[in-house]
Amino acid sequence: MSNAVLDWPFAQPERRTPMQIVTLARGFTLTTDVRQHIERRLGFAFDRAHHQIGRISVVVSDVNGPRGGEDKRCRIEVSVAGAADVMIDDCQSDLYRAIDRAVDRAGRTLARRLTRLRDGRHGRPALARSAAVSEAADQTEPQI
Numbered sequence: 001m002s003n004a005v006l007d008w009p010f011a012q013p014e015r016r017t018p019m020q021i022v023t024l025a026r027g028f029t030l031t032t033d034v035r036q037h038i039e040r041r042l043g044f045a046f047d048r049a050h051h052q053i054g055r056i057s058v059v060v061s062d063v064n065g066p067r068g069g070e071d072k073r074c075r076i077e078v079s080v081a082g083a084a085d086v087m088i089d090d091c092q093s094d095l096y097r098a099i100d101r102a103v104d105r106a107g108r109t110l111a112r113r114l115t116r117l118r119d120g121r122h123g124r125p126a127l128a129r130s131a132a133v134s135e136a137a138d139q140t141e142p143q144i
Contacts, residue, residue: 021055021056021058023058026059028061053079055078057077058076076106078106083114
C-alpha cells in the first residue's frame with residue numbers, strides 16, 4: 001500500500017485554505033504521474049468549493065490484480081462542512097479513466113448538494129421553482 005498526504009497548492013494561498021488530499025493505492029505502487037493526475041483533476045473539480053471542503057480521500061485499487069478486466073477502481077470521499085460527505089466509486093479498465101469519471105461525478109454531486117443547501121431546497125426543488133415562476137408571472141402580467 002502506498003499513500004500520500006498533500007495540501008493542494010493554490011495560486012493565491014493568502015485567500016484560500018488548502019484542501020487536504022489523502023491518496024492511497026492498493027494492489028500497486030502509486031506513481032508520481034498518477035498522484036499528480038489525481039491532484040490536478042481534484043483541483044479543477046473542487047476549486048470553487050474549496051472553502052467548504054475539509055478533506056478529500058482518494059483510494060485507487062486494482063481489484064482483480066493480474067487477471068485484467070474492468071478492475072481499476074477509484075473511490076473518492078469528500079468531507080464537506082455543513083453537509084453529508086460525498087462518496088463516489090467508479091470502476092474502469094483504465095486507471096486514468098476511472099479517476100477522471102470519479103472526480104467528474106464527485107464534482108457534479110458536490111455542486112448539486114451545495115446549490116441545494118445555498119438555496120434552501122432540502123428535498124423540495126419543485127415547490128421552490130413553482131413559487132419563483134408564479135412570482136415572475138405576477139410581475140409580468142399587464143395591468144388593465
